[in-house]
Each structure stands twice: as C-alpha cells, then as structure tokens.
Amino acid sequence: MSETSAEPTEPAAPDSTEAFDAGPAAGVRWDLSDLYAGPDDPAIDADLERCVGQARAFAAEYRGKLGSLDAAELARAVDAYEALQEPAWRASAYAGLLFAADTSAPRHGALLQHVQERGTEIRNELVFFELEWVALEDEAARALTEDPALAGRRHLLESLRRYRPHVLSEPEEKLLEETANTGSRAFSRLFDEILGAAKFRVELESGPKELSEEEALSLLYDADRDTRRAASRGLTEGLERHSRTLGFLFNTLVQDKAMQDRLRRYADPMDSRNLANEIDGASVRALMDACVGRYGLVARYYRLKRRLLGLDHLYEWDRYAPLAEPEGTRSFDAARELVLGAYADFAPRMAEIAAQFFDRRWIDAELRPGKRGGAFSASTVPGVHPYVMLNYTGQLRDVMTVAHELGHGVHQWLSRERGLFEQNTPLTTAETASVFGEMLVFRRLLREESDPTVRLALVCGKLEDAFATVFRQVAMTRFEQMLHAARREEGELPLERMNALWMDANRPMFGDSVELTDDYRWWWLYIPHFIHSPFYCYAYSFGELLVLALVRRYDEEGDAFVPRYLELLAAGGSQAPPTLVSRVGLDITDPAFWDGGLALLEDLVAEAEALAEGGGRAH
Ligand SMILES: [Zn+2]
CATH class of the missing domain: 1.10.287 (Helix Hairpins)
Known part of the structure; x- marks a missing residue:
C-alpha cells in the first residue's frame, strides 16, 4: 500500500475479502498496448531518454537566438519543438492511464512520479524557447507571425504571447517546475490515492x-x-x-495557487484559468450572472419533483430519486447500441469513429478496486488515439456518461490531425462534443418513448443533468471564489469555515426547494476539480449552454449543420473559442448569448410541468 495506509482514521474494511462486483461491464478493460507493452516496457525510458537528448540538442541550437531567426527558421524550430516532445507526452499519457486504472498499485504511482520527474527535465531544457518568444517586442513578433511561412503556427505563437505579463525568469521557471513534483502535483496525487482507497x-x-x-x-x-x-x-x-487530511490538501493547494498567482502577477484567482481558456473575465462574469439570475428555475423544478415524489420535504438525498420505475440495469452492449445509434442518426461518420472505441478496446468500463472514480477521455498523442475511462454501473446516467465520454473521444480523434499543440481545445469548448453527444442520446430516447410517465422521467432526468452541468457548476465556481478569497484574507481555513462557504454557495441555488442537512456541509471534499484544476467548473456551464445553442442551430439548419459541426470539432484548439464557434454562426461575446440556452431549459421545465399535469405522474 502507498501513503494512504498511513491514514490514521482509515478503519479496516470488514468485508475486504468479499468478491468485488465488476458491474454490467465486467471484462471491459482497455488495451493500452498501443502506447506501451506494460509498465516495465524499456521503450518508456528509451522515449524519455531520447526526448531529454533532443531537448538538449534543441537548446544548444536555439538558445539565445530566437530574436535573430527569420520566419522560415522559426517555423522549422517550432516543428522540431513539437516533434521532439511527442514521445514524452506519450509516456506521460501512459503513466496517467495506468495510474487511473489502478491507483493502488505502488509501481503505477512510481511510474507516474518517474515520468513527471523526467518531464520536468525536458520542460526545463525547453523553457527558454517560450520565454524568448514572449520576450520579443510586439512589433518584431507581429512581423514574424504575419509571415506566410508561419501561417500554420500563427494561433499557437500569438496565444503564447498572452502570457507575456505573467512569465518569470528562466531560473525561476525551472525552480517552480521542479518543486511542483513534490508540491502541488504530489498533493494532487495523494488526493486521488486517498479517495481511490476510501x-x-x-x-x-x-x-x-x-x-x-x-x-x-x-x-x-x-x-x-x-x-x-x-x-x-x-x-x-x-x-x-478523511476531512482532516483532505482539508489539509485543500488548504495547501489553495495557498499554493495564491503563491503562484502572486509570483506571476495574476490579480484575481480566476485570471489564470480565464487566460488558459482564452476567454476574458467579462464573458465569464456574464455567463455566471446569467445563470445565477435563473437560479429560480432550479427551485421551480425541485418543487415539481417533490410533488411528483409525493414528499413533504425534499432532502439532498432525494434530488436524484428516479421518477419512473427503474427498468433494471442496462447491459454495456445496450449502452453501446443506443449511443452509436443516436450518433449515427446525426452523422454516420461520428458513429464509425465512436465504434472503434469498443471494437479496438479503447474503453475501460468495468468497476475495479483501486480504479479512479468518475470518467474521462484522454487524448494521449496525435500518433496514437484517445482512451476512455468510465465506471459503468448500468444506470441510465451511466449510458449518458458513455455518450459524454465518446463525444470527447470523437472530438479528440478528429482534432488529432492538428498535431500535439493544437489537438486539445481550451476547457470552455472542450465540453462541446461531450454534452452534444449526450443531447443526441436524450433526444433519441425521447423520440422512441410513448409512455408519458417514462417521457416525464426522461425530461426530468435531462433537466437534472443540465442543472448539474449549468447551475451546480456555477455554484461550485462561486464556492471556489469564496474559498480562494477567504484563504488569502484569513490564512489557513478551519474545516468549519470551508463547510460554511460550501453551504453559502449552494443554498441560493436551491432556495426553499431542497432542504440541505448538516451532512451536506462536507460534500465539497470529494470534488476532484477543486484539487486538480481550480476554476474548471464554469467550463461545464459554458459547454452546456453553448451546446443548447448548437442544438437550436441544428434544428434550424438540419443536415447542413452536420459538416460544419464536424469541422468545428476537427479544428481542435487551432483558434480561440469565440472564433471557433463563430464558424457555426454563434457569438459568445454577446452577454445575451447565454439567455438563449437558459430559455431552452425553462421550456424543458415547462414541458415537465405539462407532462405532470397530463397524467405523467410517476407515483
Ligand atoms: Zn467531459
């Protein structure tokens, strides 16, 4: 066992010898051999070694010379810079996937740490390149990026320069990079290990x-x-x-961020995330304000749900109560068929891409002890393919998770043509294909269902998902805002204080519709985004509302929309989000943009109310 066995409050599991139920996807494990043969594959170290060597050679050739390169030379340098890093990204992706598949195996953790440390060596050799690039005077930089020789690299080079006010000197950058392995990255891993074993x-x-x-x-x-x-x-x-340990991790990482922000001259805790997302603070505020302004919809819906369930009080554990009789668990094959069918209705090509994940074992879906919770799709590197991880328990929402992660998978598959640096989009648009994929499955289910009771349950399920994606993520972002502000003003925060902030952030969303008990105070402790990527959450709201707007476009334009949508996905992160989505005719810089998606949610609440009136009563 790793560090977690030292956790003093961890009791011995009484039924640890009991056979583990792998769930309806038993046996569905990914085959990572497209990356490496196994954790002891000598190719891992060979790749890392080659990378370090090439990074040194690259530094020897270019260090101190960036300002004197012409556009063609710079284009060659960027190509070399990208190509030499792919093997290290491959090793890093592999170590991450192996660890996610079993966080309890000490050698998985050890490999992850090893790859991170070698990655640091490589980044430290190369950090001069981006620093010299952002140090160039604006005029000189503009002359280069406007040269046709750099046309394919324009977005990359221009977007690197947005970090100009925030980069440090090379020795400082190297120090921060190296100390992160025993600082923030180590705490982040400990969080996964604690919850993986809990x-x-x-x-x-x-x-x-x-x-x-x-x-x-x-x-x-x-x-x-x-x-x-x-x-x-x-x-x-x-x-x-686990609150003492987890609370300590939160305090430490929130303070780590405050330190990084101070050193890098970010005024607001959200600034670095917004910059990485290529979106300005005003747009994010407009999004959050629009959502907070519609919190009333959440309360309106949960009042309906309380009536449908026939309850006097709706507590936090009643929020996800099913409205129709559960039809039993769905097999993994049924999930596959449903998702691929819904994808094919939209675009056969999308279903073909998604089918590969099942046929070629790019999915890990069974439940296993030590496996990381939740679900994700990892793009890995352009030369390989994405991998999807889920924990499939056979509920309808698991089917939606399959649709969600395969949406990511299709997106990542299409955008890998853009190469290592542009295959991934910023977080704001990263959730586009995933949420869109879920929407396709929802609509297919609704189309095929004639029983009003089940239809009502489907609409309610969609609303609950959408609320979790739109409003809950905004509440979580507001919690993070309060948490980071409080830590900066008050020093290390007692658990009770963090609990209170969590309740303050959540209560306004539910109003009087859901009674949050004292238990709920602790429910911030397991949210991985707070630990791994602060202020990630608003990207989900952004993604869901963007997708609702895309769905409306699709309804208006029909099949003509399909190729434009697939092109949007294939563009990856090669343009800033506002430019990307303007390809399908949407303007996210307009503060009123978000109201369109929110209005669709209101329509859905009204539909649920009408179905309930019309005898769709579930109980
Ligand atoms: Zn996602």
Whole structure:
C-alpha cells in the first residue's frame, strides 16, 4: 500500500475479502498496448531518454537566438519543438492511464512520479524557447507571425504571447517546475490515492456494506428512499473521517495557487484559468450572472419533483430519486447500441469513429478496486488515439456518461490531425462534443418513448443533468471564489469555515426547494476539480449552454449543420473559442448569448410541468 495506509482514521474494511462486483461491464478493460507493452516496457525510458537528448540538442541550437531567426527558421524550430516532445507526452499519457486504472498499485504511482520527474527535465531544457518568444517586442513578433511561412503556427505563437505579463525568469521557471513534483502535483496525487482507497460504510437494509466512492454515489439514484439516505449518511461519514487530511490538501493547494498567482502577477484567482481558456473575465462574469439570475428555475423544478415524489420535504438525498420505475440495469452492449445509434442518426461518420472505441478496446468500463472514480477521455498523442475511462454501473446516467465520454473521444480523434499543440481545445469548448453527444442520446430516447410517465422521467432526468452541468457548476465556481478569497484574507481555513462557504454557495441555488442537512456541509471534499484544476467548473456551464445553442442551430439548419459541426470539432484548439464557434454562426461575446440556452431549459421545465399535469405522474 502507498501513503494512504498511513491514514490514521482509515478503519479496516470488514468485508475486504468479499468478491468485488465488476458491474454490467465486467471484462471491459482497455488495451493500452498501443502506447506501451506494460509498465516495465524499456521503450518508456528509451522515449524519455531520447526526448531529454533532443531537448538538449534543441537548446544548444536555439538558445539565445530566437530574436535573430527569420520566419522560415522559426517555423522549422517550432516543428522540431513539437516533434521532439511527442514521445514524452506519450509516456506521460501512459503513466496517467495506468495510474487511473489502478491507483493502488505502488509501481503505477512510481511510474507516474518517474515520468513527471523526467518531464520536468525536458520542460526545463525547453523553457527558454517560450520565454524568448514572449520576450520579443510586439512589433518584431507581429512581423514574424504575419509571415506566410508561419501561417500554420500563427494561433499557437500569438496565444503564447498572452502570457507575456505573467512569465518569470528562466531560473525561476525551472525552480517552480521542479518543486511542483513534490508540491502541488504530489498533493494532487495523494488526493486521488486517498479517495481511490476510501471505503464508505453504508447501512443498507440487508446489512452494512463497505463501498467505494463511486458505488456509494450511485446509490443516491436508488428508488428506495432509505437506501438513498443511508448512502448519503455513509458518504458523509467517510468524508468526515478523511476531512482532516483532505482539508489539509485543500488548504495547501489553495495557498499554493495564491503563491503562484502572486509570483506571476495574476490579480484575481480566476485570471489564470480565464487566460488558459482564452476567454476574458467579462464573458465569464456574464455567463455566471446569467445563470445565477435563473437560479429560480432550479427551485421551480425541485418543487415539481417533490410533488411528483409525493414528499413533504425534499432532502439532498432525494434530488436524484428516479421518477419512473427503474427498468433494471442496462447491459454495456445496450449502452453501446443506443449511443452509436443516436450518433449515427446525426452523422454516420461520428458513429464509425465512436465504434472503434469498443471494437479496438479503447474503453475501460468495468468497476475495479483501486480504479479512479468518475470518467474521462484522454487524448494521449496525435500518433496514437484517445482512451476512455468510465465506471459503468448500468444506470441510465451511466449510458449518458458513455455518450459524454465518446463525444470527447470523437472530438479528440478528429482534432488529432492538428498535431500535439493544437489537438486539445481550451476547457470552455472542450465540453462541446461531450454534452452534444449526450443531447443526441436524450433526444433519441425521447423520440422512441410513448409512455408519458417514462417521457416525464426522461425530461426530468435531462433537466437534472443540465442543472448539474449549468447551475451546480456555477455554484461550485462561486464556492471556489469564496474559498480562494477567504484563504488569502484569513490564512489557513478551519474545516468549519470551508463547510460554511460550501453551504453559502449552494443554498441560493436551491432556495426553499431542497432542504440541505448538516451532512451536506462536507460534500465539497470529494470534488476532484477543486484539487486538480481550480476554476474548471464554469467550463461545464459554458459547454452546456453553448451546446443548447448548437442544438437550436441544428434544428434550424438540419443536415447542413452536420459538416460544419464536424469541422468545428476537427479544428481542435487551432483558434480561440469565440472564433471557433463563430464558424457555426454563434457569438459568445454577446452577454445575451447565454439567455438563449437558459430559455431552452425553462421550456424543458415547462414541458415537465405539462407532462405532470397530463397524467405523467410517476407515483
Ligand atoms: Zn467531459
């Protein structure tokens, strides 16, 4: 075992010998051999070694000379700079995937650390290049980027220069890079290891069960209220048990960010994220204000849900209660068929790309001890292909997760043509294809369903997902704003203070519709985004509202929209988000833009209310 076994409050799991239920996707494991044969494959070190060597040679050739290169020479240098890094990215992607598949294997953690340390060596050899580029005077830089020889690199070079006010000297950059391995990156990994190993004791009617975070969270969707309440209790107790360590990680990482922001001259804690997202603070504020202005929709919906469930009080563990009788778990094959079918309705090419993930074992879907919770799609490197990780339990929302992650997968597959530096988009547009993919599946389900009770349940399910993506993420971003501000003003924060901030951020969204108990105070502790990528969350709201606008376009334009959409995906991160989405006729710089998507959500709430009136009552 790793550091987590030293966790003093971790009790021995009483049923640790019990066979683990791998769920309906048992046996669905990815085959990582397209990257490397295994953690001991000598090619990993050979790749890293070659990278370090080439980085040194690159530095010997170009250090101190960037200002004297002409456009053609600079273009060659950028090509070399990109090509030499791909093997290291490959090794890094592999180590990350291996670790996600089993966070408990010490050699996975060790490989991750090893690759990170070699990666640091490489980055430190190369850091001069970007620093010299951003140090160029604007006029000289503009003359170069406007040269046709650099046409394909214009966006990359121009966007690097937005960091001009925030970069440090080369020795300072190197120090920060090296110390991150034992600082923020190490704490980030510890967070994954703690939650990967954590057991949550849930008192079920059949007796107590020790569950993983993923399993316990999925019981919040159970039809039985006592089960949901027990899962909620078990999660709270588990989080509280780890709260001292997790709270310490939060305090440390929030302070680490404050230090980085001070050194790099970012005035606001969100500035660095907005800059990375290639979106200005005003647009983000417009998005958040528009969402907060419609919080009333959340309360309106949950009042309806309380009535439909026939409850006097709707507690936090009732939020995800199913409205129709559960139709049993769905097999992984059924999920595959549904998602590929919905994709094919939109564009056969999209289904063909997605089918590869199943046929060529690019998906890991079964439940396993030590496997990271949640789901993701990793782009890896342009020369290989993306990999998708999920924890499939067979619920409808798991099917939606398949649709979501395969959306990412298709996006990453199409954009890999753009090469290493431009295959990934900023976070704001990174959620476009995923949320769009979910929408396609939702619409297909709704089309095929004639029973009003089930239709109502589907609409409610979509609304709950959309609320989780739009409003909840804004509430979480507001929590982070308060958390970072409080840490900067008040020093290390006691757990109770962080709990209070969490409640302050969440209460306004629910109004009087959901009663949040004291247990809910602890529920910020397991959110990985707060740890791994501060202020990530608003990108989900951005993505969902953008997708609602895209769906409206699709409805207006029909099939003509399809090739433009696929081109948008294939463009990857080769343009800034406002320019990218202007390709499909949308203007996200208009503050009123967000109201369009929010209005569609309001329509959906009204539809749910109408279905409920019309006898769609579920219970
Ligand atoms: Zn996603």
